[in-house]
Amino acid sequence: MLNINAKVQRIAVFSHIRPDGDTLGSMLGLANSLISAGKTVEMFCDGEIPDTFCILAGCELINATEFTAYDMLISVDCADIFRLGRYRDVFLAHKKTLNIDHHITNTRFAVENCIRAAASTCEIVYALIKDAGLPVDKRIAECLYSGILTDTGNFAQNNTTKESHIAAAELIGYGLDIEFLSDTMLSLTSxxxxxxxxxxxxxxxxxxxxxxxxxxxxxxxxxxxxxxxxxxxxxxxxxxxxxxxxxxxxxxxxxxxxxxxxxxxxxxxxxxxxxxxxxxxxxxxxxxxxxxxxxxxxxxxxxxxxxxxxxx
Ligand SMILES: [Mn+2]
Known part of the structure; x- marks a missing residue:
């Protein structure tokens, strides 16, 4: 459950090292939604962001600020604490942390752990956003769709479920250009x-x-x-x-x-x-x-x- 009350105003979200479409899509989708809901959200990733994902809304805000003080820290798509890289110690030291992930090997390293079986963390984030009544718009939908698209290998891998398709279908409903996203994230190669x-x-x-x-x-x-x-x-x-x-x-x-x-x-x-x-x-x-x-x-x-x- 995404338990973000009025007392939680400043939030930091973390993606994993060597970031992929799912961790970045989850982080950006969640951050953009929380920002639309009036929260102050800063995003951190110990590593370079691949050019492929720079088309996603808010990508330029990742690592744009110094890590300071937050009411809550959230990790997305990180199976263990080492996936946070140099943010490991600050995450472990914080008293309000949430770990949102879909890896069966997740070590439940946060205070609160939202670990569910899903093809992508983006599907879990999307469900949490909907349950919490947080906003979704085209930019947010594009972030979340990108994680489902990449973690299912264009909906072709065995991990793809009916739920992946239902979530993707709802997100496409926000007006996504699926050919552009699939070309950009999966097909075009230098x-x-x-x-x-x-x-x-x-x-x-x-x-x-x-x-x-x-x-x-x-x-x-x-x-x-x-x-x-x-x-x-x-x-x-x-x-x-x-x-x-x-x-x-x-x-x-x-x-x-x-x-x-x-x-x-x-x-x-x-x-x-x-x-x-x-x-x-x-x-x-x-x-x-x-x-x-x-x-x-x-x-x-x-x-x-x-x-x-x-x-x-
Ligand atoms: Mn993933």
Whole structure:
């Protein structure tokens, strides 16, 4: 429940590190609605905001202010406290905090925790806004729709539910340009990124009788195309979309010998277990963790952990 009474006037909302469409859509949708309701809301994200999402209303207000004093702190789409990055300690120290999230692995790190099974956090935020009688307009609807769109992979992934479609349908009713949003958030790709994808595909590795497909992106590969390590989102799709593959893995080197591990699986495999084995988390078919060490050792560890989840 969104319990924001008259005593709560100044609110800070937090999205997770390496922000995606769902965490940003949730933060912006909620913030814009609360601002329309007369609250003072400031938004924080420990990390750069991808250009893709700069079309969303209020995006320029993220990290535009210094963190000061607030009546309430709200995190969105953060499965654990480490997802808040450098805001972890201030969040834990505050006495009025709310954690809104849809990850089954959520650690319930706030005073109040609103954790529900949903394809996206945006669906939960939308339900909370409606229940609280807070305003929704086209700009707010666009933010919330964007999170549903991206977290369901254009409504095509197995996590998509009837409720996702109902929420999306209501939001479209505010006059959204769905082709523009889908192109901007999911389809349009820079030529540098396309070249990285081409490299990633050409160097794919297969393990476990070709049921595991792995893509390794090293810092030198990113440098070659002038891309940042935050710009590899979506490459994993090519690994999991390979016919016969049950687990797709994408390793992105974020610092020398430190790898961000993205995992995707077909529905017979619960890949969240493999991520959790290394202190990560996520969903049954989409999860992640961070591993350090020489690339070949990291690959061996994550392939072995993934293999354990593949049914005989
Ligand atoms: Mn999400």
């Amino acid at each position: 030529k540098e990124k396309l070249k990285l994808i081409a490299y990633g595909i050409s160097s794919m590795r297969f393990y476990s009788a070709e049921r595991i497909c792995l893509i390794l992106i090293r810092q030198a590969d990113l440098d070659r195309y002038g891309l940042k390590n935050t710009e590899t989102d979506g490459i994993i799709r090519y690994a999991i979309n390979c016919k016969g593959v049950l687990v797709g893995i994408c390793l992105t080197e974020s610092a020398p010998d430190v790898f961000k591990v993205s995992l995707r699986s077909k529905r017979t495999v619960n890949i969240a277990n493999a991520a959790a084995a290394f202190g990560g988390g996520g969903h049954k078919q989409a999860a992640g963790c961070v591993l350090s060490g020489p690339a070949e050792e990291v690959i061996e560890r994550i392939v072995r952990a993934s293999e354990l989840e593949i049914p005989l």
